[in-house]
Amino acid sequence: MQRLSDISTIRAVMEKNGFSFSKALGQNFLINPSVCPRMAEMSGAADCAGAIEVGPGIGVLTYELSQVSKKVVTIELDKRLLPVLDETLADCDNVKVINDDVMKIDLHRVIEEEFNGEEVAVCANLPYYITSPVIMKLLEDRLPITSITVMVQKEAAERLCAQPGTRECGAVSAAVQYYAEPEILFE
Structure with missing residues (x-):
């Protein structure tokens, strides 16, 4: 597959899967090819049990995290993106996609089941409207997190x-x- 950060690739994948952005979900996808590799590298995901990603979109950051991390669990609210992620992450054996709301899911359980309770890094490209609630949930839940790296x-x-x-x-x-x-x- 072509680079996921390439705008023509994004359009082709979206059209193939009949996907359009949801303003209600504040969806915006990263297309700068240097941002996601830098985020993945700076996240510290290589130095812990793995990474949790919030809102993978079409999987651009997810792919980069999969290259530096032992395992990536990504949580996507929009079920319309599941077939897109199946396609874009087909070659990533260390990625698991969970269709759920990060504000409602039990992240302690996710970390226990997916990472044996070990420390993880969190990475996300967050829509403006949900930035503070997500960050506060991650901090207040006292999860075994080594770092939270977010694009805001x-x-x-x-x-x-x-x-x-x-x-x-x-x-x-x-x-x-x-x-x-x-x-x-x-x-």
């Missing part, structure tokens, strides 16, 4: 990393910094 809008990243006492710092910034040490890896 620049403004959201700056808010997550805002220092206390600054205008950008809010409740989410304070909460994230209570549990973790956020940093912007690249723009």
Whole structure:
């Protein structure tokens, strides 16, 4: 298969499977060919039991994670993407796709069943509307996670990393910094 980050490949896969973006789900797919390999490499997935990906889209980041990680479990809410993922990830023997809502699924159970309870890295390209809820769920659930690497809008990243006492710092910034040490890896 051609590079998944190539726009013509994305169009062809979407057309073949009759898929169109859902505005309600805030779907946006990564097409910059350098972003996903960098995210996968920086996620730390190579140094732990595996990776959990939230919202794989057509599998661009999933594929890159599969190249550096022992195992990848990806959680996709949109069942319309399942046949697309079957096609795009057909050569990735270390990937499992779960059709569920990351906000409702028991991630402790997923980590126990899929990774024997060992530490994992989390990686995602998150839509703006769900960024804070997903990050807070991951942190508040006290999961065995070594890192959370997310692609978010620049403004959201700056808010997550805002220092206390600054205008950008809010409740989410304070909460994230209570549990973790956020940093912007690249723009």
